[in-house]
Amino acid sequence: MNDRRISDNMEQLLNKQMTREAYQAQVYLSYGSWAEVNSFGGIATFLYKHSNEEREHMFKFLKYINDRGGSATIEAIAAAPVNPKNIGECLNAILQHEIDNSKEIDKIVNLAHEEKDWATFSFGQWFVKEQIEEESLIKDVIDKYNLASTATSQNHNLYDMDKDLASASQEGTLPREESL
Template structure:
């Protein structure tokens, strides 16, 4: 059973995950338009992953006796100065998501809601991977700059395909 406070917090996070997805989809469009199809593909796969996260929250809220409520999603920016700036924004965003997930885990402990705590453990581990992956790309973009290395990195990033985890 979810308290109203917990249900509201989980709904807020579900909607934040949808907003996160919109950011990545917008980035995908921008880099597709700029002739960087690999980065566009990476961002599209990240969009799919964020929507998967949103659906995990959606399903959990409903299964736990709550009511998943879709809210208004703000429009994300439409373009980014460079791939480096976009990935820096993505890293900062993911760090914010980590803080939000940690706050949810704190609330679950405060309310002694062990089921929500267990549910959130997957997201806590996932955020370590998210920050590491995006941080690694930021580091590579700083090394290669805007030269020929960018096109090699674009090609490498384009191989990413979203595959939902089997443990979900």
């Protein structure tokens, strides 16, 4: 019995995204290692946790593809980019990665809508929401970094920021979930 419930095009797009999520995990892992080597243990912890979250996203795609009768294809992961020069560059690069990832998630949702593949459309909505949270979270971290790094006593503020990130939430807040 043929239990395939996704198109060839969708399977290909989902597999590309699964690999992209693995790549994102490598980027966070690489930047986390860079932060640790540069004595920013809290930032490293934050980035390592985020690496694990991206790996979980990869597994969500893998399971979804296989559960819908497709076949997850494990491909080589590109090397992470070169180490950033400073924390600001690191955080801005991460934000750009998240923005680019959001655009790719949109392609999945758009194709699902076009194909009237409502199961994949629903699956993709989880990632749309997740990307809103990811971008919001990183923008918030960048705002805190900018505030800390432009103050008079930069080193003290960066130390405090680093400490705060060690226990920071891995989730952003969506505007619709805010309450006064």
